[in-house]
Amino acid sequence: MTRESALTFDGAEGRGGAPNGTSGNGRSATLDGVAREAGVSRATVSRVVNGSPKVSPDVRRAVERAVARLGYVPNQAARSLVTRRSDSIGLVITEPASRLFDDPFFPRLLRGISAELSARNLQVVLLMPEDEAAELRLERYLGAGHVDGVILVSLHGDDPLPGHLEARGVPMVVGGRPPAGLSASFVDVDNREAARSAVRHLAGIGRRKIATIAGPQDMGAGIDRLEGYRDGLTELGMPRDDRLVATADFTYEGGAAAMRRLLAAAPDLDAVFAASDLIAAGALSVLRVAGRPVPEAVALVGFDDSPLAEAMEPPLTSVRQPIEEMGRELVRLLVESLDRTQRATRRVLLSTELVPRASSRG
């Protein structure tokens, strides 16, 4: 059962006097103080604060008044000590400074997570281990129950953390498809379907030689988008042609290099689906130098719909992901697995939206 705090902190802070409350020093009133003020026992105040139904209306009102008068806020430490809950969850980001930190994916995700948590009166603790030692410390920290559950994002294939957490029985959900072998609940966008729809779109404007610059093949996003590209070709009855596939890491330079390879291997291509906007930007610069105008000679589609997409010249058609929603869904999943003791793993795939712009005008 989810804890529902019935206590609203929105009341006025006393009647203008100098209540023995929070103001001034940092010391807040205690349960005991409120009990005295209201003329009841600590237990009763606790019940009111926690929204127990077993309190008579008058007493409840009296207590609520006392709470407001004193500006009482429960001491989380004391509460945690006995409930063995921290009412906070950990957001673990294991990412070596790269991708995540160069695009707005991360702030948006955070916003979604935060919004959904605050609706539940939970707090987020941010955890970004910098190195091996920190990750070990982190494991201990999480295993010790300092947070009630963990959200992991941006996992790489070889990270031992999720396995260890699972072994310690720490409730956990993963953002983005986790590496094989891990049976954790996760939320991801439907990369495969998204890529397929991008290919469909390019075919829809008459392109017949559709190439792709895929992402790293050790990451879920990279793999799935390539799969989807192939699905799309198959669905359209187009032949599979390996000269039309290049891979790159999610960078500008990587995209540029891959585009050069594609042009060399298949000079007659007339469209490119890039696995990220940054890759597309790199590709675009190469196409420009090569004298292949976009979209006339080569149509281009990116992925992420970052601010970059809109600012490019020509503006880039791109696949938008519901990132905030992903954050919210992660929280929902985690909270669910916290409430029930069930450990059934669940997978959630969110759908995407193709945003057409000038880079793929028919």
Add this chain to the structure above:
Amino acid sequence: MTRESALTFDGAEGRGGAPNGTSGNGRSATLDGVAREAGVSRATVSRVVNGSPKVSPDVRRAVERAVARLGYVPNQAARSLVTRRSDSIGLVITEPASRLFDDPFFPRLLRGISAELSARNLQVVLLMPEDEAAELRLERYLGAGHVDGVILVSLHGDDPLPGHLEARGVPMVVGGRPPAGLSASFVDVDNREAARSAVRHLAGIGRRKIATIAGPQDMGAGIDRLEGYRDGLTELGMPRDDRLVATADFTYEGGAAAMRRLLAAAPDLDAVFAASDLIAAGALSVLRVAGRPVPEAVALVGFDDSPLAEAMEPPLTSVRQPIEEMGRELVRLLVESLDRTQRATRRVLLSTELVPRASSRG
């Protein structure tokens, strides 16, 4: 005095047996358990764990072994209850979904903060109030001592939060110059000097009609960059000309609109200093349409050095900010004010670096 935990959690978790430690269930060993295991009192274990010097070497070793054997991790709730410290700090972001969420500023700042905190064994709690009610709740939460101190970023002029926190005596530092009237310590980049150097750079490549698209004039960054622009002109002995100044919010569209106004008011301008890269991108698109090639006819300089800058065509000269360092410095300042009881406010200005690219080639 800063708490230094002498306890390293990096040791092996027992010798392969099934220690009564953390593994398996989520229940960790307690101080008492460790004390029994080591044949000493709780107090002594506590001293070892907290790095007190008043413990003989043998006893210390014995305790440390017991700690490692049991995989003991201190219970933060219990500790907080008595020390009245939470060993965590709050990062408050009051931003209506806009700017912060469309550029990599935020993840980088977070990384800096996180790195510096984890070196001190402190945790970050992320707080993003969504509306008025949430902000009130937040105030109570912070006032109740749930965190030891607060870092505020992206403050807007009319936000009452910092004032209220100050009144409640919550230790606090601010990222970015705070609105006037607030006497809090803060860390900012030297926007003024940065803008001045951008102007100097443009003059250095022979431009004589240097315009600016300034940011919102209710934000420190917007104001200071405009000031710096004016300083630059003065320093170079150039006349101040209000037709060469337009303001925009930090968006692509805002930048485009401002550029149109500038071209109308001062068709003979030959350089533009934009207060952000996104603004510059908007300006660039307008210049292109207007048939004013960059950098030949008009040189362009942005601010932030976001990934956008590098991907633009031509690549954008921009001012790089030491964002991670800003995060680290914020933490240092906060921790300092936590340690000493001194409430002296301090200001730290970090210097920036101009990254020249094709958009301002002489």
Add this chain to the structure above:
DNA sequence: AGTGAACGTGATATCGCTCTCTTGACAAGG
């Protein structure tokens, strides 16, 4: 009327840790 279920309230035992005091051991000084 009598029994007991239901319900509102209070007393009290924890939760795991820190920290102040006290104790005990041993060395130095008179």
Add this chain to the structure above:
DNA sequence: CCTTGTCAAGAGAGCGATATCACGTTCACT
């Protein structure tokens, strides 16, 4: 030989909440 000082280690009192009982009341139903 006793006092005094030093220093390591233990004993014990909370910190502020929750949760389990126990204790009246009130009511409904035999």
